[in-house]
Amino acid sequence: MVQDGSRDKWSLGLSGNSSQLTKYRVRSAWLFILPTLLVLCVVAGWPLLRTIWFSFTDASLSSLGEREFIGFDNFLFLLQDEDWWQSVSNTVVFAIASVTLETIFGLGIALLLHANFKGRSWVRTAVLIPWAIPTIVSAQMWRWMFNDIYGVINTILMKVGIISNPLAWTADPSLSMAAVIIVDVWKTTPFMALLILAGLQMLPQECFEAAKVDAIHPLRVFWRVTLPLLKPTIVVAVIFRTLDALRVFDLFYILTSGSTDTMSMSVFARQQLFDFQSVGLGSAASTLLFLMIGLTTIFFLKIGRSKSDQQEDA
């Protein structure tokens, strides 16, 4: 009976009652988010602020407590440090090369998985395996395959006749960059392929049927229909991957044997922090990386927004 009464009030839409309900729901919503927000403030917000604060001090690892404020000295030092700039350029080259290759291969694999043929699920399973293997493990597996004397890659390349002498994949700076890119492409193309595949499956089928009826060449359909329709999905995937590639650590740490010529920004920052114990300088490097990723994000958001505005105008 009581329930019926409340239902009547509800259906009559008594404004006082329903706004009370809204208030109750909003209040409990905040209560429900509060624990998550608190945890995020403690594990993300606070450490980030501390890192930024450290970057203006001369803190060292052995005596974190005794530090002095030194203004922008750490940043000025980094601006003149060749090793730092080397790590910046390594990171940027790595990000551009690996994301480009991953997008191309990911698109190819997505189209393959979108086609209807027997054994498609096998390909999908096989492709997921590199994604699931821990980065450290895949780095070690490839490091062994890249081994200059006993590595299987040199053996295969020499048998096929592409090279005549074994290459020092992990010692030579330019080769080790190639090695890092190869391993990253191997590991993260599946992610790209799955995202693009999901985008492909959401495209309206009518366009493709119409193209088929008009007997338009598949390649033309791909360039004129599939690719433009897929663009938003690809852009999102590229943003995710670029931001991820800029903070790369594991692959460089394992595959390049820690030489200063082949460090990523994250590796540089961690080396300053823990191997050289200069928390101030390392924090400054981390802060710069954070700023770089933040600016890249804003840049992507701006591009995305202005593009979608243009589309709305047209």
Add this chain to the structure above:
Amino acid sequence: MQTKKQKFILYGGSFFVIVIALFPFYWAIVSSLKSGSDLFKTDFIPPSFAWQNYVDIFKEQPFGRNILNSLAVAFGTVTICLTLAISAAYALGRVSFKGRSLLLLTILSVSMFPQVAVLSGMFELIRTLNLYNNLFGLMFSYMVLTLPFTVWILTTFMKQLPKEIEEAAILDGASTWTICFKIFLPLLWPALVTTGLLAFIAAWNEFLFALTFTVESQARTVPVAIALMTGASEYELPWGKIMAASVVVTLPLIFLVLVFQRRIVSGLTAGAVKG
């Protein structure tokens, strides 16, 4: 109707993709089963099945302990993460209030943080809390990696639940707590499995924090143990054992992928495409 040429491209391409995707893992298995000087010959099939490497990693190294550490950290992270994320996702997905999209954006942007940007602050925090060289310290720090995307993905799943159920529950006077945990939670099981799996894999694979916040080999997780495995001398890496360890930690993941591949794919795409 597929022409011969199309078929050739499809099957040729598939074959190529499968070989590239699986060869490194196959090579790790082959290498792990070679002993002594066989390791340095590039035979594609091991001459004899030598299990010694597998025995050694558990005898000479605390690898069993490392696996237990990784399991504990990963399960702990997933449990804490899901508990927090369910209620947050309910609020963000089902209730409309001022500042909701800003909150979602902030949470998403945390998942874009480079780990190294919180490294020195986190190091200080973990030492202050006395969690250094401790599994709880790792679970604590992994929240920054797993919580944002868990909330994000669960929110998209929450939004998809039918409105009618919630309205009926409100009419019956159910509290928000009841709606979230008694009515929606049972419906969300598939989504929880998906997000839990992704968080588990993220925690199981994490390297930078685990490397920095542990010091003894007993406290290490699997990735750190594999990265820092050394042999008799510093320059002579025990490749056979490293490969054996790699195979041991990868097999369970491959098993998970085989069993849950649909769920993993739906989780990955729910997080990105709809966002």
